[in-house]
Every structure is written in C-alpha cells, then in structure tokens.
Amino acid sequence: MALASALACALLGGLAAGAGALEGGPTPSTPGGPTVDEVRGADAPGAIDGEYIVVLKESGARAAAADELRTTTSVRDLAGSLLSAADAEEADTRRVFASALKGFTLTADRAQARRLAAEPAVAYVEQNRTERGDDTQQDPSWGLDRVDQRDLPLNESYRYAETAAGVTAYVVDSGIRVGHEDFGGRASYGYDFVDDDAEAQDCNGHGTHVAGTVGGETYGMAKKADLVAVRVLNCENRGTTEDVLAGYDWVAAHAVLPAVANVSIGGAATDAKDAAVTGMVEAGVTVAVSAGNDDGDACQQSPARAPDVLTVAASTDTDARWSESNYGDCVDLFAPGADILSAGIDSDTASARKSGTSMATPHVTGAAALYLAGHPEATPEEVTKALRSAATEDRITEAGAESPNTLLYSRF
Incomplete structure (x- = not known):
C-alpha cells in the first residue's frame, strides 16, 4: 500500500507540474471549478450509460512508474487515488487491467468521468459500449x-x-x-x-x-x-x-x-x-x-x-x-x-x-x-x-x- 500511495503521489504530482504547459489540454468546467476533459465515444452507437473505461498513461513522465503497475492490486490502488483526486469517490470501480493495458472500468456519472479524464495520470476515458461478434x-x-x-x-x-x-x-x-x-x-x-x-x-x-x-x-x-x-x-x-x-x-x-x-x-x-x-x-x-x-x-x-x-x-x-x-x-x-x-x-x-x-x-x-x-x-x-x-x-x-x-x- 505504501508503494501504491507513493506511486500515486508521483504520478499525480509529477504530471500535474507539466500539465499546465500543454496547449489544448483539460480546462476548468467553470472559472475556478474542477478541471475536466472529454469522454471518448460518449455518444457513439452502443454506448452504455454510466459505464466508463479509464486507460492510464505509460509514457513520458510516468514511464518509470509504469513498471510498478504490473498487478491488479497496484492498479486498483492507483484507481482509488485517482478517484479521490477527481472528486469521484462515489464512483464504483468494476474491473482493473494490468496486462494487455493499464487501466480500469467504473460506474460513474458523466461529470465524474470528465473530471477523471483530466487527471494527469490518465491517458483517456472511453464510454463503455456493447460489442457483437461476427x-x-x-x-x-x-x-x-x-x-x-x-x-x-x-x-x-x-x-x-x-x-x-x-x-x-x-x-x-x-x-x-x-x-x-x-x-x-x-x-x-x-x-x-x-x-x-x-x-x-x-x-x-x-x-x-x-x-x-x-x-x-x-x-x-x-x-x-x-x-x-x-x-x-x-x-x-x-x-x-x-x-x-x-x-x-x-x-x-x-x-x-x-x-x-x-x-x-x-x-x-x-x-x-x-x-x-x-x-x-x-x-x-x-x-x-x-x-x-x-x-x-x-x-x-x-x-x-x-x-x-x-x-x-x-x-x-x-x-x-x-x-x-x-x-x-x-x-x-x-x-x-x-x-x-x-x-x-x-x-x-x-x-x-x-x-x-x-x-x-x-x-x-x-x-x-x-x-x-x-x-x-x-x-x-x-x-x-x-x-x-x-x-x-x-x-x-x-x-x-x-x-x-x-x-x-x-x-x-
């Protein structure tokens, strides 16, 4: 848990330092309000209301930390820290991924998902969708x-x-x-x-x-x-x-x-x-x-x-x-x-x-x-x-x- 907490602090703090210099990045939803970003596929066919996929960054400022996200436990701990930072503690983490990609899924409202998308450790947030086999x-x-x-x-x-x-x-x-x-x-x-x-x-x-x-x-x-x-x-x-x-x-x-x-x-x-x-x-x-x-x-x-x-x-x-x-x-x-x-x-x-x-x-x-x-x-x-x-x-x-x-x- 100590490692996960330290990792979360490094990711959240280190990336935040450089976030403000990026043009076209996340912006406050209202002057002085929380920073938000868009949710990908929010209005796409098959979008499932209230369900989101959060993909974490694995390059740039957090490359060194990425190796530590090798277990579902470490990803889940980081997810908790991110939800807290995004004022989305009430959101429910569903599944975590630590192999094919680093990330997690959750049940949340749109505002919570947009705040989470703006977190420096998050690469992007996608709407969950229905899939169909051929x-x-x-x-x-x-x-x-x-x-x-x-x-x-x-x-x-x-x-x-x-x-x-x-x-x-x-x-x-x-x-x-x-x-x-x-x-x-x-x-x-x-x-x-x-x-x-x-x-x-x-x-x-x-x-x-x-x-x-x-x-x-x-x-x-x-x-x-x-x-x-x-x-x-x-x-x-x-x-x-x-x-x-x-x-x-x-x-x-x-x-x-x-x-x-x-x-x-x-x-x-x-x-x-x-x-x-x-x-x-x-x-x-x-x-x-x-x-x-x-x-x-x-x-x-x-x-x-x-x-x-x-x-x-x-x-x-x-x-x-x-x-x-x-x-x-x-x-x-x-x-x-x-x-x-x-x-x-x-x-x-x-x-x-x-x-x-x-x-x-x-x-x-x-x-x-x-x-x-x-x-x-x-x-x-x-x-x-x-x-x-x-x-x-x-x-x-x-x-x-x-x-x-x-x-x-x-x-x-």
Whole structure:
C-alpha cells in the first residue's frame, strides 16, 4: 500500500507540474471549478450509460512508474487515488487491467468521468459500449451469400455483425404468415386494408416471402428485426391505389423508430403514391421499393420513381441483370432477385422460391435494418447514402441503359 500511495503521489504530482504547459489540454468546467476533459465515444452507437473505461498513461513522465503497475492490486490502488483526486469517490470501480493495458472500468456519472479524464495520470476515458461478434450462417440462400462478399464465386456462407434487434421492419404487401417458425415470434399484424381489420394474414405468399428475406432467422438479412405486416394486396396479389396509400399512411402514423419499410409493389406512376411514400420517409422510415418487372424504365413506375426511396433492381447468381428487371437512372441498387428461397405460406415450416424485383428489394430493406442497428439515430437520407457508398461497383452485366452499376453489399 505504501508503494501504491507513493506511486500515486508521483504520478499525480509529477504530471500535474507539466500539465499546465500543454496547449489544448483539460480546462476548468467553470472559472475556478474542477478541471475536466472529454469522454471518448460518449455518444457513439452502443454506448452504455454510466459505464466508463479509464486507460492510464505509460509514457513520458510516468514511464518509470509504469513498471510498478504490473498487478491488479497496484492498479486498483492507483484507481482509488485517482478517484479521490477527481472528486469521484462515489464512483464504483468494476474491473482493473494490468496486462494487455493499464487501466480500469467504473460506474460513474458523466461529470465524474470528465473530471477523471483530466487527471494527469490518465491517458483517456472511453464510454463503455456493447460489442457483437461476427456471426456466420453456413449454406444460406444464394442471395444472402452474394451480398456479404465483393466477388464471385459464392463461398456458401453469410457473415453479419448485426442482427437488427430493436429495428422494426414494416412489410407493405399481401400480409405475413406471422406464425411461421422462421420469424421466431417477431412477426406481428399491423393492419389489413384489404379486409379492413387488424388481422393482416397472408393468403398469397408474396408478403411472407418478402418478410422472410428481410428478417427470417434462416432466410433473412436482419435476423432479429421485428416484422410488422401491413396488408394492401389480396389473395391474388392485387390491390388498389387507395389501399396502398392507406398502408403508407398507416406506417407514417404508427412507425416505431428506428424503422425500415419494404414496398415490393409496382404500378402506374402517380403523384399521390410518390407523395405518400415520401411521407413515410419524412416520418423517419427508410423505404426500399421494387424497380418493377417490365424490362423497362423504372422511372415510369411509382413509387420506383420517387426521389427519396431506395429503388431496387434484380440480379442473378451470375451477376447479370435479371431479364425482366426494370432499370434506369431511378434505380439505386441491384440486389439478388432470381430464384430466391424464403418462407412460404403452406405451413409454419414451408419454404418457396420466387423471382423478381420484389425479391431483390427485401435484401436492401434488411441491409438498411442492419445499418440502423449500428446507427439507430441515422436519418433515411444517411442510411441511403451509406448503402450506396458501400455498394460493390461494376459487377452487373447488361445493367440496362442509365442504370448505376452498383450491387448491394452488406458489410458496411
């Protein structure tokens, strides 16, 4: 204890003598008040409120003393002296480190952490954060397999650092078979505008397939996202503009952020649909829409032509544009859309294969959910920019006139 006390005095006193000569260093929070410094990562994604990591200096004035910090006991004793000097005795030391680095963690309030950061013996203070391992799914659908790598051939795995837990994905479509095992209890009904009731059950299969690619445990990009069914298409996968607009309006009114919406619905270009889908974006929802399956200009459809959404064209497993996919300068990204395996509606374990820009779009929706999991305060504009910037360039053959040659990439 005597050694630790002497060490603390040497560190605190010796470093304090030279601290005042450093420009841009710690400053008093108020004239005559305690000296404070910033906490690194205080507002970063995953920051844990009230928990901090203190890293001690091991160079310069304290190099000679650093050798004495070889045991957890000596570090803990120094931690106590530092907390006292920073007027933070009420803070609770949690763990101490004396091998890979010299430092300790503690529970404290922000003011205490800032005062501690200004202590001469402290290199810096960081906010504690959540961390997540990079999971890998073996033998995924080819679409998942493709978007986590830049080049072919496929490597029969899908790597992901996030699961999008805490992100809500609204599927504006034919409903969802919410009891399907691939959704793991995370799928729920929003509203059914076809039958005008609260049970948005899927009797076509299109919406369930889309939802599976967005957030299924086996088939999905974002494996822990909450899925909400907003039914606007009937059992024949058809609907009315009125019902579609009602679905968009419902999402804008009820969205729980952070949120994404998948709109794998095409049709004639109308100002009302463009305005309504833009309204979802203005409500804070990142919206991905299908480019359409007419082998034509996506700018001739709504909401594909709307400026503030992510418009998605379809690619094949050879990185060619799927033959029926729309194209053009209204397209933002290509994503896998041919022969996609996902959840089916025949039973709670059923699967189905479908093709189209409707199948490409949920890959992008899921990727947007993954981005929001790590950046929950991001705006739709910021999410869109991130996905465009991360995209793999110049891989799509026969992309179509004026199409951006950009393929979805999920490893941000």
